Amino acid sequence: xxxxxxxxxxxxxxxxxxxxxxMDAGNPVALxxxxxxxxxxxxxxxxxxxxxxxxxxVVGQSVIFDLRESLFAHLQEMSLSFYSRFSVGxxxxxxxxxxxxxRDFITWALLRSPEIYLHWSSSSWRCC
Numbered sequence: 193x194x195x196x197x198x199x200x201x202x203x204x205x206x207x208x209x210x211x212x213x214x215m216d217a218g219n220p221v222a223l224x225x226x227x228x229x230x231x232x233x234x235x236x237x238x239x240x241x242x243x244x245x246x247x248x249x250v251v252g253q254s255v256i257f258d259l260r261e262s263l264f265a266h267l268q269e270m271s272l273s274f275y276s277r278f279s280v281g282x283x284x285x286x287x288x289x290x291x292x293x294x295r296d297f298i299t300w301a302l303l304r305s306p307e308i309y310l311h312w313s314s315s316s317w318r319c320c
Contacts, residue, residue: 199237252299
């Protein structure tokens with residue numbers, strides 16, 4: 193997260209350096225070095241986002257696996273009178289849909305929550 197933020201924040205600074213020290217000064221070596229540094233920062237930002245998404249996907253999938261396993265065990269322990277009151281298809285459909293919604297929440301909402309919190313905390317002091 194810190195690497196991603198630092199790489200994203202360095203972009204405008206490096207563009208300013210490229211204009212001031214490379215283009216305006218007529219220094220092609222400085223311009224080349226700044227462009228290479230910018231490309232490295234973009235790759236670093238991409239790599240950190242890729243790593244974070246994969247980590248959250250693995251964590252999300254393991255949480256969903258544990259949840260499905262416990263729900264299946266609970267459904268196996270239910271009495272036959274429960275299944276005579278509620279149709280099996282309705283119960284299974286409800287479980288599948290609820291787990292799917294939780295999977296989407298865990299994978300995507302929690303992935304974005306640090307960014308949302310940082311944005312909220314950095315802008316909330318201006319409101320007061």
